[in-house]
Amino acid sequence: MKRLLLANLRGNYRRMLLAALATLLGSAFVAGTLVLGDTLQATVDSQVVGNAAKVSAVATTENQLRPLPPESLGRIAGLPGVRQADGMVSGDVTVLGADGRPRRDAPVGFSTTLRTTLSGGRLPAAGETVLADQTATALGVQIGGTVSVLDFAGGQPRQFRVSGTANVRGQGDFSLHGAMGFTEADARAVTGKTGYAEIDVAGADPAALVPAMRTAIGNGPYRVVDGQDFARDQAAGSGVDPVVLRAGLVLFAIVALFVAGFVIYNTFIILVAQRTRELALTRCLGASRGQVFRAVLAESAIVGAVASLLGSALGVGVAWLLMPIVNSLGGAVAMDSLSVGPGALLLSFAAGTLATVGAALVPARVATATKPVSALTAGQEPSAGGKLGWVRRVLAAGLGVAGLLAALAGLSGGNGQSGLVLVGLGGILFFLGTVAAGPALVRILVRAAGFPLRRALGVPGRLAAGNALRKPRRSATTALALVIGITLTAGITVITSSLESSVDVGIGQALPADFLIQRPGANNGPVIPRAVAGQLQAAPGAVVTEVREAPAVAKDGETMVSTLAGAIRPKVLSGSLDGLRDGGVALRPERAQDLGVRAGDTVGFRIGDRTVAMPVAAVVTGPAVPRTIVSPDRFDALFPGTGDALVLVDFAAGTSPADARAVVDAATAAFPTARVTSTYDAHDQLAQTLGQVTSFVTALLALAIVISLLGISNTMTLSVLERTRETAVLRALGFPIAKIRGMLTTEALLLGLIGGVLGVVLGTAFGLAAAHVINTRITLTVPWGVLIALVAGAGAAAALASLLPTRNATRISVVAALADE
Known part of the structure; x- marks a missing residue:
């Protein structure tokens, strides 16, 4: 059996290539996301936690309207064991551009403390400032240059010399909006704040400092923690949770592997059908069902292991490509270099191999389902049993009803994470019901879509529809691989379109005019x-x-x-x-x-x-x-x-x-110096954020769609080989090569359109439900143009994916093909 196994792999390696490529891409995506998650964790540890480690204890306010009292700093500085205590004044500042007008981006002004990390220059003296690295870049100012800032009380411009730059990565609003550091007196002048947002303390014994500081500050919405707890708070408040982001990325990778599983399943089920006589002869020569079963699984394991090994190595490149994309989303930390550990690569290798073997389980069982003697004269795909139809019907109905009930429960629960989880669970269950009902749906949709194609294309269209109906399970599996990516893409598109439509309503409520022109400074300003x-x-x-x-x-x-x-x-x-x-x-x-x-x-x-x-x-x-x-x-x-x-x-x-x-x-x-706020700017900023998120998610889903298109190409390639004699008969009867190619392309087009339609219907329905749960007052919007383009794009991409198989179908000699059997 070992020699037979190796001979089969050598003889069928070309037919395995696309399935192996699907596994390779899926495992590469898993490896890439895991490496990226490890990199993000290492970045947070070094940038966020490292900054907070400079302090022994920190006092903060939980209500920005009630800052820490100014007099509390003196009391804390006088506590036993305190080596240094610095208070941080913090608030928005108005920076003037070269034209003398306030810039639309408002950095956070703060007084420097022992926690301030310089990336260049020195701490500021009176009349000086240190700029966050990104603020210096945005303003185009270097150390030694000047920045004009409005005085808060009088609204008059003040010039500050740049004495240095600071690394504020991972420090909440500082990293998101930019920051300017001043002396405490200057910080009060430009922010208008009197109390402290934070008091940083360096001392010998944090365990003794924390309770002493609580007593010194007094009652109020204040919090005192040691340096380690503050580091964890900083990491949690940095706007980037490595665990959550890694889990989200891995979910997309699982989707890609799931789609690859459809491709692998189709590959092995077709190969098993094409090798029915060979496998039956092996049975006649003494091989048991268990040996045949294990042989098919061994083939899948070898294909999966080789593809996953290459995919794990390729995953490092995937992580390298994803890193600037994640950084561009404006997170509070920025990754500079990859952190590659063996755990991520081994896990992706195992995931890809197991996914391949798991997808081959049913084909392996089918390989043992036909009696050896009857199989010697059979060339058709074996059936898994007559009862499977009833099982599919019950399973499809049960999963569909359960999915609808879960979604309805989520909708009736109003806003909240639990409602969103229920809607998501409902979508998964309903999709699984669609998978179970796939062959029946394919019959209906092929007949519906095939009618205009038959009228328009004549015999090629009729043959294409007939070919798709001949093996409905195979057609369903091929189309459903595409449905997954299209469903998620359509759902995300509907959600973001609804959110964007609601932006105008929300901005209109917050800003009741197109432009707000405010005087500079406080109430006594000009x-x-x-x-x-x-x-x-x-x-x-x-x-x-x-x-x-x-x-x-x-x-x-x-x-x-x-x-x-x-x-x-x-x-x-x-x-x-x-x-x-x-x-x-x-x-x-x-x-x-x-x-x-x-x-x-x-x-x-x-x-x-x-x-x-x-x-x-x-x-x-x-x-x-x-x-x-x-x-x-x-x-x-x-x-x-x-x-x-x-x-x-x-x-x-x-x-x-x-x-x-x-x-x-x-x-x-x-x-x-008047401050001008525009609803246009607010809308553009929110729309840009939504656009970035949509583009990022769509880019991740694109890999799943690419894998599903590989599945269509793979199915068409194997089907062409399976129907070599049939194609030769058509050519011998005078059927033009162009029409044969048209027939095969139309068959792929049908599968692509079916996948596109099912995906758009499911994605739109559950996308609207998810959008409603996210915010019950949201303006639900269906972007019909984008959804129609998705369906058309799915059909066109499927047709393109079939070009190589259709070309190969017409290159085989008619005489050789007719003599093949």
Whole structure:
């Protein structure tokens, strides 16, 4: 049997090549994802944990609105065993570009501490700054250059000399948005923060420091941990979880191996059918069923082992290709070099080999199912038994119903991870039911798709449909390999399209206008000249709302009194806005609650040296609606000559973002430090993020689709060999070579279209369900154009995959083919 096994491998190695290639690609993907996961883990350990290891204990706040008290730093510094204690002031800063306007990207400003890791230069002195590496790149500034930053309180530009650069990889917002380090005094000036976001301590005994620091800080939403726990917190908050990302990548690799399993199954089931007489003769010569079974499995094991060995080596290259793609997604850590360990390579080798052997189990059993004597005259694919039809029907119905029930349970559960898991489980079960019902579905779909092809192509179309129907299980297995990748691609496309459609709604709720123009600095910063709004109002199609505000004192302390002049109207919860014309005031619900009043009551404000009593005309809400509102006339009487604090601009539908931006830039040219926020920018950023994720996922799924197309090419190649005599008869009867090629190409096209249609239907249905579970208020969208292109692309790719087999089919001599048997 050993010599027979080796002889079979030598004689059939060409027929095994595509199956081996499918295993090679699948195992390479497994190896690549595992190596990438190991690399990411090593990167997090070195970049994130290494930075946090500089401290013995760290105090942080869990509520950014309640920072650590400034006086707590002195108390902590005086604790026994403390060698150094640094407080970190942290907040957004406004950086001015070369044109004097605020840049759209706002880095995080912070005061440097003992945890700051320099990549070049030195720590800053007064009037200096250190830039995060990515911030220095974005600004195009080197050490020794200058950066202009707005002072928070006065809104005036300040120049800072760059004294060094810092490595902030893995440090949350610092790595995601960029960062600028200052002295503590300068950090307070540019961020407006007074308390500390973090206090870093170096000492001898962390176990003693932690409780002592808790006592020194006092009660509040504060957390004190030792350096090791802080390192773990940093790793968890870095935005990259190596375990989760590795698990996600491995899932895609498993999909690729699963698809490869379909290809391997088809290869061996066809080879077993073609070698029925040979195997039966082996049985007649004394080989037992067990020996035949083991021989087929041994063939698959050898093919799988060789392909997986090559695939594991190739996986290092896959990881190298995936590394820049993962880095480009904007993660908080960046991988520089691969970390290749034996575990990843051995695991991928084992996975590829076992997947190949597992896919060959059914063909191996089929190889032993026919009696030797009857098989000597049989050339057809053996049947696995008559009862299999009933088993398939029951299995298909059970899995389909279970999948639907699981998906419905997920939908009825509302938002949440459990609902998404149920929908995903429902999709898997329903797909497995589709696999079980595959032959029946193929018959239906081939007849439906074959009808127009028969009418359009005549005899080649009729023969192609007949060939696909001749072996429905084989056709189903070939098409279902393609269904997996198309289903996942369609599902991801539907989800991201729905999310993108919801972006406009979400941005519209957060930003109630196309552009928001804000004054720089805090409440005492320079106001926006009224001429800015006047110039915008003169622009065609522009609708402008001005928000002006000025300080006053209410019974609960200092507040801001505002007015709205323009298109935006608050939503009235109680009372009426008509009372504003009579000198009344409108309050947001939270402001009314703070003052303990409601519509109809009276509230007093001290403005300058006088107290003004105002009736509460209404309680209102709405996007961009201030907390305390009076009419424009009333505001101008109380605060004459006050400029705008905020200007909102809406442009007519159809106005291009570039034209709208040009109008706003022209209006603010005389006031360049105004902060301009655009819904267009927000939409583009979110759409870009979704696009990156979609492209990344699609690239990963593309490998599964490529493997499934190899399966179509493999099936067509083996089918051509199986039907050599039939093809020769057609040629002998005068059937043109072009029509024979057309017949085979049409058969592949049918399989591709069937896979595309089934995949798009399943992916769309469960993609919509998943999108709804992700957010019940999402705007569900079906990108019909993309889905139709997926189906057409699947058919076209399948047709292309058949070109080589169809070419080979017509190169065989007619005489030799007819004499083959």
